[in-house]
Amino acid sequence: DAKTTQPTSMDCAEGRAANLPCNHSTISGNEYVYWYRQIHSQGPQYIIHGLKNNETNEMASLIITEDRKSSTLILPHATLRDTAVYYCIVRPPQGGSEKLVFGKGTKLTVNP
Amino acid sequence: EAQVTQNPRYLITVTGKKLTVTCSQNMNHEYMSWYRQDPGLGLRQIYYSMNVEVTDKGDVPEGYKVSRKEKRNFPLILESPSPNQTSLYFCASSPRWSNEKLFFGSGTQLSVL
Numbered sequence: 001d002a003k004t005t006q007p008t009s010m011d012c013a014e015g016r017a018a019n020l021p022c023n024h025s026t027i028s029g030n031e032y033v034y035w036y037r038q039i040h041s042q043g044p045q046y047i048i049h050g051l052k053n054n055e056t057n058e059m060a061s062l063i064i065t066e067d068r069k070s071s072t073l074i075l076p077h078a079t080l081r082d083t084a085v086y087y088c089i090v091r092p093p094q095g096g097s098e099k100l101v102f103g104k105g106t107k108l109t110v111n112p
Numbered sequence: 113e114a115q116v117t118q119n120p121r122y123l124i125t126v127t128g129k130k131l132t133v134t135c136s137q138n139m140n141h142e143y144m145s146w147y148r149q150d151p152g153l154g155l156r157q158i159y160y161s162m163n164v165e166v167t168d169k170g171d172v173p174e175g176y177k178v179s180r181k182e183k184r185n186f187p188l189i190l191e192s193p194s195p196n197q198t199s200l201y202f203c204a205s206s207p208r209w210s211n212e213k214l215f216f217g218s219g220t221q222l223s224v225l
Contacts, residue, residue, distance in 0.1 A: 034213070043116075043202055043216030044155070087155070100145070100214075101171065102155035 003027070003090045009107040012082075018075040020106050022088030025069040032091045033064060035073045037084040038105070044087065047073065078110045114139045118203050118217035125193055126225050133188045133220050135203030143206045144186040145170070145214070146178065148199040155202070161186055193224040 005023040012018040024033060034049040048055055048062045050071070055062045061074040075082055087105040116137045125131055137144065145160035147170075157170030161180040175197055177189040186205075190197060203217040 036214070038155075041200060041219065041221075043204075043218050044214070045216070046213035049213065100157055100160075102147070102157075104152070104154035 003101055004088045004103050006086070006088055006103065006106045008104070009109070011109050011111060012075075012078045014080060014110055014112050015077055018078040018082065018108060018110070020073040020075075020086050020088075020108065021070065022073070023070045024088070024090050027068050027090050028092070029068075030092065033062070033068075033071050034089050034091050035060070035062065036087045036089070036102075037082075038087065039081075039084040044102075047086075049091075078108075080110050080112065082108065083110045084108060114215070116203055116205050116215050116217040118201075118220050120220060121218065122221045124223045124225065127194055128192050131190050131193060131222075133190075133201060133203075133222070135186045135188065135217060136184050137186075137205040137215070138184065139205065139207070139215065140183065141205035141215070142183070142208045144180065145204045146176070146186070146188050147202045147204065148172065148197075149202065150199050158188070158201075193222075195224050198222060198224045 032049050032051050035047040036044040038044040048060050050062045050064055064071045085105040085107050087102050119134045142163045146158040147155045149155050156172045158176050159178040161167045164180055164183050167178050180186055201220045204214040206212045206214045
């Protein structure tokens with residue numbers, strides 16, 4: 001069973017911010033939240049990850065709620081090339097099982 | 113260039129004919145994993161390996177075997193393929209098995225007739 005819950009699909013206008021939510025209400029204190037995306041049948045691509053602080057890199061920002069039960073991936077200025085399936089996963093730290101569950105992800109469509 | 117290489121990219125075979133999909137990484141990563149992807153089901157983990165000679169089952173291991181005799185290679189073996197193993201397969205690796213991003217291969221589209 002997936003440890004995360006995401007909406008099946010979302011739409012966003014080109015140039016606007018895309019906010020993708022993820023629920024991980026059973027996350028443990030030492031588990032990290034990771035985001036990946038997959039552009040049509042290509043290998044998934046890493047985007048960002050975090051533990052409890054908000055994170056930002058050149059691709060996106062990750063906002064994690066204080067109770068860590070949910071997070072939001074933000075693409076600040078979505079482009080057509082951001083159309084993809086976005087996966088939110090929870091990854092345990094070293095010492096835990098590395099059986100990773102990706103779930104079905106959110107299909108983001110960026111419209112012109 | 114740092115990468116995960118899968119071969120072949122496409123494979124069509126017949127039921128019962130043993131096949132191997134190769135996966136190799138040139139980043140000295142300890143963790144490697146195999147996933148299959150089917151329409152509507154997302155990515156499902158088949159097997160993973162935390163280091164040489166250390167492998168474990170993922171969510172859907174039935175009908176598959178793996179081996180990790182050396183760090184760089186993690187082949188996926190289908191001893192007797194069946195049509196329900198028709199799928200898109202991805203190999204992935206990460207430096208160690210903790211808090212580090214996964215690097216994925218380009219995928220292998222397998223069709224079992």
